[in-house]
Amino acid sequence: MPVTDGVAARWMRRLATVALIAVLVLAASALASAWAQVGPLGGPRPPPADGMVGWLFAQQALFYRSLAGSIRAAKTDGSAYWGLIGISFLYGIFHAAGPGHGKAVISSYLLANEETWRRGIALSFASALLQALTAIVLVAVAALLIGATAKMMGDTVRAIEVASYALIVLLGARLFWVKGRGFLHALHAMRSGSPNAHGDGQAHSYNGHTHDHHHAHEHDEEESALPWGHAHGPQPQELAGPGGWHRGLSAIVAVGLRPCSGAILVLVFALAQGLFWAGVASTLVMGLGTAITVAAIATLAVGAKAAAKRFAATRAGYGSLVLRGLEAVAALMVMALGVLLLTGYLASERLGAF
C-alpha cells in the first residue's frame, strides 16, 4: 500500500472525500430533477429557475433569438456573417451548459470508466461534431433534396431520438453489468479474508499501472496515462476488447446521434432565406462551442474520478470497494438517464408541438 504520511497525502484524502460527497450530490440531484419532471400534465408549474441556472437560460435564449436576427441581417449585409459566427459560438457554449443530456451522459460515462482527460475531451468533441453533422445532413437531405415538410422532419428527429436514447440505455446497461460485477467482486474480496491483504490484491488486479506512478506528481499521473486505447481493468477489456475507440464510439454515437433542435431550426431558417451555407457554418460553430463546454465538464469528471481513485488507493480493501461502488452508481446513472429520456419523463428537447 502507498505510504500515506505527509501533507500531500492528507490533502489528497480531503480532496477525495469532497469528490465522493459531490458525486453523491450529483447522483441525488440528477434523480431529484428527474423526479421533478414526473407530474401530471398541466400540473404544478416547475420551480422558477433563478440565479445561476436562470441566468444560463436567459443567456442561451437571448443568443438563440439573436441567431434569427443575424441570419436575416446576413441576407443584405455581408459583414453580418461574422456576427452570426460569434453568436453561434456563444450559443453553443451556453446551450451545452444548460439543457441537453450529452454532458450528463458523458460525465457519468467518464466517472464509471477509467479514462484520461484527453479521451474525455476527444469524446466531447467527437460527439458534438457528430451532432452538428446529423443536423446538417438531415436538413440538407430532407429540406433541400426532397422538400420534406416540418412534420416529416419532426418525425425523423423523433425516430433518431428513440434510437439515440435506446443506445444510451444499452450503453448504461452494459457499463452497469461490468461495473456492478466489479463491485460484487470487491465486496466478495473484502468479506473473505483480512481487508489489507485483499485490498492489495484488488488494487493489483484492478489497475496495475497505477503502481508505476506512485511517486510521480499527481498531475503528471493523469497526463502520462496513454490517451488512446488505454486498457483499464480487466472487465471492460473482456467486453469491448483492448481498443479504446471501440468503447468510446458507442458513447459518441449515443450522445451525438440526436441533432439539436436549435440547429435544425437555424438551418431551415437559413435555407428559407437562401443562405443555407450560413446555417451550416453556424451549426458547425455551435458544435464547437458545445464541445468546449462539454469537454470542460468531462475534464472535471475525469479529475473527480482520479481523486476518488487516489482516495481508494489510501484505503485497503474498503477503498477499492467504494471506488467500485462509485463506478456502478455512475453506470446506473447512464442507464437511468437513458430510460428517463426514452420514456419521456426527461425531455431535453422537443421539436415543436405544432
Place this chain on the structure above:
Amino acid sequence: MPYRFVLLIAGLASLVIAAAGAAEAHPHVWVTMTEELLYAPDGTVTGVRHAWTFDDMYSAFAIQGLESKTPGVFTHEELKPLAQVNVESLKEYAYFTYAKLDGKRQKDAFLDPVDYFLDYDAKQAVLTLHFTLPFKAPVKAKALELEVYDPEFFIAFGFAERDPVRLVSAPAACQASVEKPRDDNFPATLRLNKVFASSEANIGMGASFANRIWVKCP
C-alpha cells in the same frame, strides 16, 4: 494544492449543474398571443379564441416543404393540412390552456378545437394559428382565471403588446385584466429582434412565466 482543490470543487459543482440541467430546456418557439373570451347572451363564457403568432424562425420551419400557388404566399386553404396537424398535436399538451373558476383549477375543461386556421403574413414571414376552444359546459363564474403556458418551457408564450385580451359580447360589468411575466430580459429581446418586437414572450425563465388573464364579473 489549494489551486487543485478549488478546481475540483468548481468542477464538481459544474457536474451537479450539468446533471440538473439535463432536465431543463430553453424555448425554441416563441408565441405572441391575443386572446378572446366568448360570451353567450345569458352571460356565460362559452369558449376561448386563441390567436398565436409564431416567431419567424419557427414559422420558416413550419412552412418548410409546403406548396403554394404563389411563391412566398400561403392561403388558408393551402395551410389547412398544417392547421389540422397543429391542433391535433396540441391536444397532447392540453392546448397549453388552463382554466380556474372561482379559484378552482378545471381539469379537461375544453372540448376539441373548432374554427381553426392558419394565417401567413408574407411581409413579416410569420404564421398565426387561430383556434377556438369551447368549454365543455358554458361557464358562469364570478372570477375566471385563464393561463397559457408551456410547463416544460419549450414554447415561450407572451401576450401581444396591444390589446392582448378581448371579451366578446360580455356583460357590461365584466372586466378583464392581464398579468404578465416579470422578465428583466425583455428590453434586450426588443433590441435584438425588432421584427418580433410586438411580442412579450419572455426570453428567459424569470421568476415567473405566467401569462394570466383575470376576468371578474361581480
